Amino acid sequence: MTSTDEKWLEKKISRRNMLKITGASAAGAAVFASGMGPVAKAFGFDIFEDDLTAANKISFYGKHQSGIVTEAPAHVYFASLNVLVQSQSELQELFKLWTPLAVRLMNGEQLEELSHGGFTPPKDTGEAKGLDAANLTLTFGAGPSLFDNNKLGLSSKRPDELKDLPHFPKDQIEEKYAGGDLCIQACADDPQVAFHAVRNLVRAASGKVSLKWTQTGFTSTPKAKNKKETPRNLFAFKDGTVNPSPKSASDMKEVVWVQPNDSKSWMVNGSYLVVRRIQMHLETWDRTSLQGQEATFGRHRDSGAPIGSKKEFDEVDLDAKDDSGNPHIPANSHMALARKVKDRIMRRGFSYSSGLIDDTGAYDAGLLFISFQKNPDQFINIQNALGRADKLNEYITHRGSGVFACFPGIQKGSYIGEKLFNIL
């Protein structure tokens, strides 16, 4: 790197990152070699590294993308986008553009420090100025329609399992909450940080993407004796009790991460995201007896224990019967039906509350269901097992839906989704 380059960089990057120039220049060289330099530089900087000194910071780089098995923070801004690019190389440029921005956002840094009196729009929209990284995670994925786009020439790269979800009984999917060529899942401790991230990624890609649908969500984790408990959904039931443990490498391998030969090679170490915008009919639910509510889920509301048991994590015994010979856990309860299949998924559920539904005045509230699995069939099998019988169907309506192939993690010097282009 020449001395002139260094002066240029001094102006462009924050002081915090300045400390790392020496280390970064090696990565910078790798980046230029892989052809990323010009794109990143066009945005005003070309050094982008995880700032491990930043407060409340999740790493961007790694074997897997963040936001999949990372502990879910309190807020999500989920965005589904359509692409406007006209060629595969333009799509690559988009991902190359996003990579350093995502790194900076996850560092809690502004995309550019402001200089006063600017005659151009600021490169960062600025509403997260002064806030820290807030454990921001950004998860990028590609929807089935991306592979249908003939201009992009990606049809041969499409995994067989990446297709729009089938129609399930009682689905009422609305086009305005469905599908998308790409997704960005932004999760953070602070809703302003999550929103800021998506807004700035979409804005930097102006003319290359358009927003198809978005949804905010939140989750509130009770803490008892400093131990985090399983959060409750808006029906007051604990949500995520049976999740596999991110600490179990075998669970993650079995449930979440695509392994060699599971899918297209470019998806190895990636995962499939399923999103469902599920309206919960709170008014109807709130008129249901506690017994009816518990029979619907198959669990006790307060403790989260399977009906007839005491504790949330007690073994589920679907054959257990009460004194009259009736099963403790009704066969048509949500839990009993879901347990009929051996498939498992990694759930990251968020509640949403988005005002009222115009024509009915009912709460537009419910569950922004997000799950990760190495194959969308895991979700589909569970959803089919629930089928028409699920007692919960009375109280919910699925109104939004999407499935996205979330790329494997990004290595330093590479860029989001690179394997999609460079590996079969």
Added chain:
Amino acid sequence: MTSTDEKWLEKKISRRNMLKITGASAAGAAVFASGMGPVAKAFGFDIFEDDLTAANKISFYGKHQSGIVTEAPAHVYFASLNVLVQSQSELQELFKLWTPLAVRLMNGEQLEELSHGGFTPPKDTGEAKGLDAANLTLTFGAGPSLFDNNKLGLSSKRPDELKDLPHFPKDQIEEKYAGGDLCIQACADDPQVAFHAVRNLVRAASGKVSLKWTQTGFTSTPKAKNKKETPRNLFAFKDGTVNPSPKSASDMKEVVWVQPNDSKSWMVNGSYLVVRRIQMHLETWDRTSLQGQEATFGRHRDSGAPIGSKKEFDEVDLDAKDDSGNPHIPANSHMALARKVKDRIMRRGFSYSSGLIDDTGAYDAGLLFISFQKNPDQFINIQNALGRADKLNEYITHRGSGVFACFPGIQKGSYIGEKLFNIL
């Protein structure tokens, strides 16, 4: 209180409150004397006191309602409601019903401890179980239409200044975000706690009220050196810099709290709430130069300082000129216009981000503007001064509006809004 009564109470109330039975019984007696007992008791308990030992707890009782000059927490769930009651006494019963529920909610308590196997719906919807009070505040107010309702016989109680806000230039108020007979402003550190509060109050009043419109909002407060800074809105500008200080009794008296002879006597120590759902056209804003953005507000974006000054709280000098003789702060900037009037208000701004607008795909995002003032004219005068000239008009559209007379604070043994019925 008889021994039988005490046994009944032991079953009904949480252990935490049990410790206070002796103290509470005196209040209980006062309550029975004022005729509240039967209503409250019908809901299953009749002891309701601020639990000063609860974590993150704001007092319910006091000279003023909470949520007006209380430091704004990160989340709001604002609800506008219409009443379905048919008489003034039914309206009174509604407020009597809400009073003990509001106290319990603000204590972070469940409305009822669950007993398993209940054949009736649980009295608490339960999603806040395990969460603490989260600094919940509940602010109740009455809109102009409440006084137009002949069945309620309140027309003589209507303050002259309580009327629908006039049409301001460029307003595009939508009926679905306008007006309401009553409002509940629920603010909390946790969105689930705020939503839970409104949901449970509305549910307990089933058949007596219906939701007209609701809006969630959030605000993110940067902390530098452990000192809280002024939060930024979605245009990245600091919002609330010129707020009067709740610590200044004279400011509060001058700006916020209704004084004797200011309004109807029942409003003394109350305040008027103005709410505006203001869409911010982020896409247009984000194409505007920094200079243009700063000229729009009259302040520097990063520091919040008046243009030409260095620090957020520097004195504003509208006559200051640059070397070419042009005013630092443009005459049509939001700040310069707002300063033309001497009126002041107490702002509590929240950002909102509610997906996309169906027909345009633009962000349905902006500012849930809430202000408190002792007379709505303070807001009206400022808004009129902004008028057509305000440079900010290019970037915002007011889509929702409401004005509510927020009752004075509630004394133990009394109930929400009691003065409305008992004082001229």
